[in-house]
Amino acid sequence: MHRDQSSRKADSPAAERAPASVPVIRFSAVRKSYDGGRSFAVERLDLDVCKGEFLTLLGPSGSGKTTTLMMLAGFERPSHGAIELDGRDITSVPPHQRDIGVVFQNYALFPHMTVLENIRFPLSVRRVSAEEQIERAQRALGMVQLHGVDSRRPGELSGGQQQRVAIARALVFNPRLILMDEPLGALDRVLREQMQVELKHLHRMLGVTVVYVTHDQGEAIALSDRVAVFNKGRIAQIGSAEDLYEKPTSEFVAGFLGENNILPGVLMQSDGETSGVKMGASTLRCRKADLPAQTNVCVAIRPERIHLRKDPSSSSADNVMPATVVDRMYFGDHVKYQVAVANDFSLSVKVPAADDVQADVGRQVHVCIPSRACRIVEREQEANQNERS
């Protein structure tokens, strides 16, 4: 299919295009409405997925993750735009002809079939010989570490075991792509973490391309090569987990991944390497922002990047401010402080428990924040903030 490179550049942000490797999947200007165009579950999607990558769609409930996955699987049709698989337009290809394995949110196993029959099913549809079906189904069961349950029905298995069957069924026909929608959502924490390790291992071992959906940021960070953060039917930002954690561009992404202090303020003139952001009577020196002075912005500061000092002269940070300890909570490996800086703002600060500098509630301390730990991000509209809470 011929594509006009120049027009593609104009209508799709470069940041949403995958790095220099082969895209297996390409969403071009995809939109999806369930109500004839009054509202859009997916507002606009331009996205490449690279061969062999583990891409996670991360976002709050209702942000369009499942809709995106279902369009890719072929169970929903885009209202606008096109989806390509290996360079072929598959927008109107039915699900069973797409060569995509899907693990649904609720496992969707066939209750009347045994485990082995469930896993053989995709092969029997593809007219693989009975002998080979059994051999490949057994191999798939081995991959997900499930032994001795071949002849049970799904109802006789635990949630974790059912999930393994669903994964084996998605893997058994060597699909070129595997989609998973919150596959670990119903499992308890210990089992979930164990399955995360196994999924990562399977992905490495098989080299298959995975598109994974979760609303759990910890899971996204642990599993993914890249994460696409969804907000209201759009990708707010896409990149490696480290990029999103260290370099969020919006208040939404800064607040969605990990803990963050997000402080509203007004941008001052930039000088050299830093920009000042005014908050009440205080001014914070931050990483330089490419925005005009007087813009309403937010400053995002990770709690672990802030230090407490009793003696301010012992810090070389470019923001050193007197503060009062308002709250203190002990977590074993770290202590979390809530401190108030004048009447201007309060901060959450994480101090390793082994650190010498600990202080009681009511004590005066100094907060020390390097400007490079202060990232200026776009401030969200009021309406967005209401919806998020």
Ligand code: ADP
């Ligand atoms: P997520 O998976 O991120 O929670 P969804 O893709 O399921 O989000 O939903 C996005 C939006 O589309 C929501 O507002 C949801 O109510 C709506 N939606 C999803 N599926 C349907 C459907 N089959 N019919 C009508 N609206 C739907």
Ligand code: MG
């Ligand atoms: Mg969903």
